Amino acid sequence: MAFPYEHEREVRILSRGWGDPRTRTLEGWKALGGYQALEKALRMPRGEVIDEVKASGLRGRGGAGFPTGVKWSFMPKEKTGPQYLCCNADESEPGTFKDRELLRWTPHQLIEGCLIAAHAIQADHVFIYCRGEFFEAVQVLARAVEEAYEAGLIGKDILGTGIDIELTVHSGAGAYICGEETALMNSLEGRRGLPRIKPPFPAAVGAFGRPTTINNVETLCAVPHIVQHGGAWYREQGTEKSSGTKLFCVSGHVVRPGNYELPLGFPLKDLIYDVCGGFRPGRSLKAVIPGGSSVPILNAAECEDCTLDYEGVVEAGSMLGCASVIIMDDTTDIVKQVRRMVDFYAHESCGQCTPCREGTQWMARILRRIEEGRGTEEDMDTLLDLGDQMTGTTICVLSDSAAAPVASSIAKFRDDYLALIRRGERVGAA
Amino acid sequence: MVETVTLTIDGQEVTVPKGTTILEAAETLGNRVPHYCYHPGLSRPAQCRLCLVEVEGAPKLQASCVTAAMPGQVVHTQSESARAQRRGVLEFYLKNHPLDCPICDQSGECKLQDYVHEEGRAHGRSREPKRVLGRDDFGGDVLFYGDRCVMCTRCVRFMNEMAQDPRLTVVERGNRSVIDTFFEEGLAGSPYAGNIVDICPVGALVSKDFLHKARAWDLDHIPSICPNCSQGCNIDLHVRDNLVQRLKPRDNPEVNQHWMCDYGRHRYEWMNHGTRLVAPARGRGEGLATGTWEAVLSDLADELAEAREAGLGVRALASPFASNEDLAALRDLVEALGGGEIVFRSPRADQEIPLPGFPKLVRRRDLAPNVRGAELLGMRRVGGEDASGGLESLVGFDGILLVMGDALLDAPEDFGAGARVLACLGTHPPRVAAGATHLLPIRTHAEGEGTFTNVEGRVQRFWPGLHAPGEARPAWQVLAFLAAALGAEGEVPALAAEAFARLAADHAPFQGLSYEVLGTRGALVNDPVSLPGA
Numbered sequence: 001m002a003f004p005y006e007h008e009r010e011v012r013i014l015s016r017g018w019g020d021p022r023t024r025t026l027e028g029w030k031a032l033g034g035y036q037a038l039e040k041a042l043r044m045p046r047g048e049v050i051d052e053v054k055a056s057g058l059r060g061r062g063g064a065g066f067p068t069g070v071k072w073s074f075m076p077k078e079k080t081g082p083q084y085l086c087c088n089a090d091e092s093e094p095g096t097f098k099d100r101e102l103l104r105w106t107p108h109q110l111i112e113g114c115l116i117a118a119h120a121i122q123a124d125h126v127f128i129y130c131r132g133e134f135f136e137a138v139q140v141l142a143r144a145v146e147e148a149y150e151a152g153l154i155g156k157d158i159l160g161t162g163i164d165i166e167l168t169v170h171s172g173a174g175a176y177i178c179g180e181e182t183a184l185m186n187s188l189e190g191r192r193g194l195p196r197i198k199p200p201f202p203a204a205v206g207a208f209g210r211p212t213t214i215n216n217v218e219t220l221c222a223v224p225h226i227v228q229h230g231g232a233w234y235r236e237q238g239t240e241k242s243s244g245t246k247l248f249c250v251s252g253h254v255v256r257p258g259n260y261e262l263p264l265g266f267p268l269k270d271l272i273y274d275v276c277g278g279f280r281p282g283r284s285l286k287a288v289i290p291g292g293s294s295v296p297i298l299n300a301a302e303c304e305d306c307t308l309d310y311e312g313v314v315e316a317g318s319m320l321g322c323a324s325v326i327i328m329d330d331t332t333d334i335v336k337q338v339r340r341m342v343d344f345y346a347h348e349s350c351g352q353c354t355p356c357r358e359g360t361q362w363m364a365r366i367l368r369r370i371e372e373g374r375g376t377e378e379d380m381d382t383l384l385d386l387g388d389q390m391t392g393t394t395i396c397v398l399s400d401s402a403a404a405p406v407a408s409s410i411a412k413f414r415d416d417y418l419a420l421i422r423r424g425e426r427v428g429a430a
Numbered sequence: 431m432v433e434t435v436t437l438t439i440d441g442q443e444v445t446v447p448k449g450t451t452i453l454e455a456a457e458t459l460g461n462r463v464p465h466y467c468y469h470p471g472l473s474r475p476a477q478c479r480l481c482l483v484e485v486e487g488a489p490k491l492q493a494s495c496v497t498a499a500m501p502g503q504v505v506h507t508q509s510e511s512a513r514a515q516r517r518g519v520l521e522f523y524l525k526n527h528p529l530d531c532p533i534c535d536q537s538g539e540c541k542l543q544d545y546v547h548e549e550g551r552a553h554g555r556s557r558e559p560k561r562v563l564g565r566d567d568f569g570g571d572v573l574f575y576g577d578r579c580v581m582c583t584r585c586v587r588f589m590n591e592m593a594q595d596p597r598l599t600v601v602e603r604g605n606r607s608v609i610d611t612f613f614e615e616g617l618a619g620s621p622y623a624g625n626i627v628d629i630c631p632v633g634a635l636v637s638k639d640f641l642h643k644a645r646a647w648d649l650d651h652i653p654s655i656c657p658n659c660s661q662g663c664n665i666d667l668h669v670r671d672n673l674v675q676r677l678k679p680r681d682n683p684e685v686n687q688h689w690m691c692d693y694g695r696h697r698y699e700w701m702n703h704g705t706r707l708v709a710p711a712r713g714r715g716e717g718l719a720t721g722t723w724e725a726v727l728s729d730l731a732d733e734l735a736e737a738r739e740a741g742l743g744v745r746a747l748a749s750p751f752a753s754n755e756d757l758a759a760l761r762d763l764v765e766a767l768g769g770g771e772i773v774f775r776s777p778r779a780d781q782e783i784p785l786p787g788f789p790k791l792v793r794r795r796d797l798a799p800n801v802r803g804a805e806l807l808g809m810r811r812v813g814g815e816d817a818s819g820g821l822e823s824l825v826g827f828d829g830i831l832l833v834m835g836d837a838l839l840d841a842p843e844d845f846g847a848g849a850r851v852l853a854c855l856g857t858h859p860p861r862v863a864a865g866a867t868h869l870l871p872i873r874t875h876a877e878g879e880g881t882f883t884n885v886e887g888r889v890q891r892f893w894p895g896l897h898a899p900g901e902a903r904p905a906w907q908v909l910a911f912l913a914a915a916l917g918a919e920g921e922v923p924a925l926a927a928e929a930f931a932r933l934a935a936d937h938a939p940f941q942g943l944s945y946e947v948l949g950t951r952g953a954l955v956n957d958p959v960s961l962p963g964a
Contacts, residue, residue: 175603192600197476197496349604352477357581358522361605365558382555389518392490393479 005256007275011237011245014221015261018105024140026147029108035153037224041116042161044227049120053223055231057243062088062179062216063292063322065242065310068223074203075121076211084207085123086188086214087114089130089137090172090179093292094344095324098247099217101259103130103137106221107144111167113220115154116227118165121213126167129184132174142169176348180396181214183350194350195396216322218247238264242309242320250276252327253283264309268316271308272327283329287413291321293341294401296408297334318408333426334413338405339367345402356399359390363406370417373424380410380417437503452494452505453481463507464516464545466582466631468495471688471788472591478582480519480545484509491515513549520550526561528577536633538646542580563608568598569616570623571638571692576608579634585609585626592689592787593622609634621783621793624692628678637676639696644670652895653680653950655882657751657875658694659779660796662884664951665690667698667876667895674698674876674895682951685888689785691793701896707859707871708900715864723901727908730853730868731915734767734830737850738916742829744770747821748809749835750798752905753880754889755929756872757800757807758937759909760834766918767830774804775813775820775836790961794885799875803883806939806955821845834905835872838862855905871902878904879926881948887958889940891948904929 004019006012017023017032029035041049054069075083087110091099102110114126130138145167148154154167170188172178178187182196185207206212222244226234235243242264248271250257255277262271268288272278279285285300290308296318298306306316313320328337346360363386366379387403394400410417416427433448439456446455453463454470466478474496482491486504491511506512523542531537563576586598586609597617601610617623627635649668656663656677664682668675677698679690710726713719721729744767748760764770776798783793801811813820818840824831825842831849838845838860846852846865853868854860863869875882877898881889906929910922923929927945934940939955947953 177603194475197474197493346604351581351600351602351604351607352475353479354477354519354522354581355479357605357607358525362522362525362556362558369557378555385518389515389522393482393515393518395476 005258005260007260009266009270009275010261011263012261013225013237013245014102014106014109014218014247015259017109018101018259020105023106023108024104024144026108026144026151029106033228034108034224035112037228038112038115038153039159041224041227042119042159042163046120046122049116049227052231053120053226056222056226056234057231057238057241058219058222058226058234059242059310060216061218061222061246061322063093063294065320068215068219071203071215072117072121072213074201075213076203079122082125082208082210083121083123084210084212085114085118085121085126086181086184086207086212087126087128087217087220088179088181088184088214089128089134089217090184091131091134091217092176092179092348093294093322093324094341095249095251095289095292095326096322097249097251097324098259098322100131100134100137102217102221102247103134103141107141108148109221109224110141110217111144111148111154113223114167115158115165116223117213117215117220119163123213124165126165127188127207128167128169129178129188130169130171131179132172134171138169138171145169175350176344177350177396177398180398183396184214185212192350194352195398197395239307239309239311241311246308246323248308249322249324250327251324253279253329253332254327255280257327262308265312266308268303268306268308268325271325272303276327279329283331285327286330286332287328287334289318289326289328289405290316290323291319292324293326293344294397294404295319295321296404297338297412299412302412334409334416335367335371335420336426338409339364339371341405342367342402345398349398349402353394353399355390355393356402359386359399360402362386363390363402367406370420373420375417375421377418377421379421380414383407384410435499435501435503437499437501437505439505440507446499448498450499452483452485452492452497452499452503455499456483456494456505456507461507463494464541464548465495466541466580467584469584469587469629469688472584472587472629475583475587478519478580480516482512482515483507484512516545516549517551520546521554521556523580524550524554525556525558526577528560530578533642534575534578534633535636535641536578536630536646540633541631542578561605566610567616568611568635569618570620571696572617572623572627573636573638573641574609575634575636578632579609580632581607581609582631583609584629584631585635588626588629589620589623592625592785593620594786595620595622597623598626621691621693622689622785624695625679625689629688640676644668644675649675650895651678652893654876654892654895655799655884655890656690656694657799657882658697658797659691660750660794660799660801660885661685661694661792662799662882662886662888662890662952663690663694663791664890665694667701669895672897673702684951685884685886685890686791687788689788689791691783691785691791693783693793701874701876703858705858706899706902707856707869708902710871710901711869712867714867718863718866718869723903726868726870727911728915730851730870731912733851733867734912735916737830738767740850742850743827744768744830744832745824745827746770746772746832746834747824747836748772748774748804750774750776750796750801750804751875752800752804752835753875753878753892754800754803754807754883754940755880755926755933756834756905756909757804757809758933759906759913759929760832761807761809762918762936763909763913763916764832766913766916770829771823772807772809773812773820773823774801774809775817776801776811777817778815796885799882799884802885802887802959803881803889806883806887807937833860834909836860855908857902870908871900872905872908873898873902877902880904880906881930883955884952885959886961887939887955888952889943889948889955890952891945891950
């Protein structure tokens, strides 16, 4: 049983228990071989765990794609006090819904990954920071944490190894910005969710002022499998630089949208037409946002040879991000879609940095005006210029994220804008 | 030896202590990188994004307020990319700014105005309606004009970090964020809240007391010392039309850093007080008549000489609001008359009010600027905490009575009636003048030049900001003239500098001090008090 659709080209490693409520329980997870990796990892020297993850080529699944093993090795060599692992389960990027499913179906997979990672980086305490709107997922996860505590898998002297790791599930209050790692730490500490200036980086000064590593849910879920089967085994999937499988969250105008676990390097066209069953009758491809709302839009021509790995998508002119593939057919009004995305960023900007606070809202206003047929051609220049002002000038990358779809849509779908500006005509009926 | 780094900023090499930020390093070259959120006395959120500069080798512009200067770094504050960044950010600020400079108190001392005039766009491109927030009363002396706010959060950080009285916060987020108080609780009663008006770089936070009172460019700024307690905060008198309009703190890391308390800030009206003693006078009771300085002083000198001949003693009542120079001159005159006790009365508050973020700054219990100076010159405090009473040794005294700066508010009607001479030097007519034989108008500290010694023993200069009314003279000059007439050694000082030099030469605690040593930040006397938090 899969959830909600499955396809024979999938390679189901992380998602193999999805759809089966039994995997939510400790018993069900153990039946699938769960917690063997933990047993193994806790008896390995922690350096070897890190080496194994390095060897697997696992890269952060939260969007940036930074090699996970390398990130772990940034933690202090000599432990001088408490250290923390944060699991970023504040999945709020529009178009993304993979972590939610991992939390709902395989909470023990995440717990196991967290414990292994905590051992590798010598963390005393794991915080799983969940998005505020994940009501069901948090309940499932909390239940699983309780079970694991009762079974002695979390807490003091785990599995008789003498290792102590505590784990706390923390629910956010629903702000997108709290998915940014330093804002997440502020929020966890009970402060306003404002991104912090880097340096200092979290591995030096993180949550509660202590060295902290922060990983995405999907990244941590991959860890038990890597420890269990070895880095080389994980590398069998994916490409040279982008190894392993990835959960693709497909949404938009396809017949079977949903989560699909595919090896990295999978062709985008195959994802659309084979795995997801293509478009509804009579419709054709117009645009794809391959990595969540904050990456540049691809037009149909760019999708042609695009492969879904970190390098392939960059070559095509965008970024893989967290692999949230938003597919739009020819009925799509691009200006409206971009406006909706920018509205989102304007609403979610934390308001610290001036370019983001003012720029996102200004862009949203201009786009709204264009959408309503009251735009001018200079507005497009202003939008591009504002985009430049908002890129690389702020503490975090939220404003860059707001600017990217605007700039790329003007570059690639200029005619849609011009049609609205010159004739008040919407391209696409949606 | 402090470790230093040498870097190049705009082609100029500069060496600064390790850990200095680029912004601070540039300031040592006199190159002020525009900024809002950075304030030297507060934490650094690096959020205004105005101070971004180009650092060679860095992929992006760097926030100069938090980026440490590194050896060999090459920084450009005026490169095209840095200028474009500032132009862009300034346009963002103006997007919702009401541009109500003609009715804004900050106009003329506004950082938004300054920066935009310097390098902003000539025309904004926004065609969107502006956000309107209106005005809010934050309580205490503070009004908030939300539309002018640039969200630098200096005010929030001051209340959190320095006052440690977190009464302000940012509510909402993104473009909707606004500074606000918590529910109905405002700033009223927070003893240092007035500082947020000073550090607001724009006209978002303004003083109710100063509201629409004067334009910034019409104000003269005169460096002075706050006369309202013995802390000796460095201040500027802001003066227009020969009236003090407001007090503002002046930086002195040794005394008040960048701050001052609201108690001191709001007590300046007395410097503008109208009913002043404007001409010297002599004669007792009904016979009191004004005369020229020459006539009144020579008459007084004669009477003093006669009294001394007759073997009569001398007693004096001084004031802790008088400068060191005045007090020393009084001491010299008393010595010339054969020596006698000098007492003073000083108001005292129930408690101290420290600034938690800079504990050396305290609204002291002594509510006068020069209590320590008077004590160092051998004067004795008498009377109660409200500066009353304590006149027992003076009331029935039949010798020479000298009163300087004390208004005798609670003295009996017949005060000094039995004294051979009662000379009153004051800024205001004494309440009981019946017994006075001579009235001598003197200047307030706002009208003269001189020094105060603060609670720590720090001697600090103040400068004249107001024209003295009528014929009021500096007390040190009047007293030194009388002493010379009575045969004391030395020339009558013509300048405050000479009066200070004489004080330093004659009185051990001040020995070695000179204007050069004092500079603008003062210097400690030879036996200072060590303060907690110093």
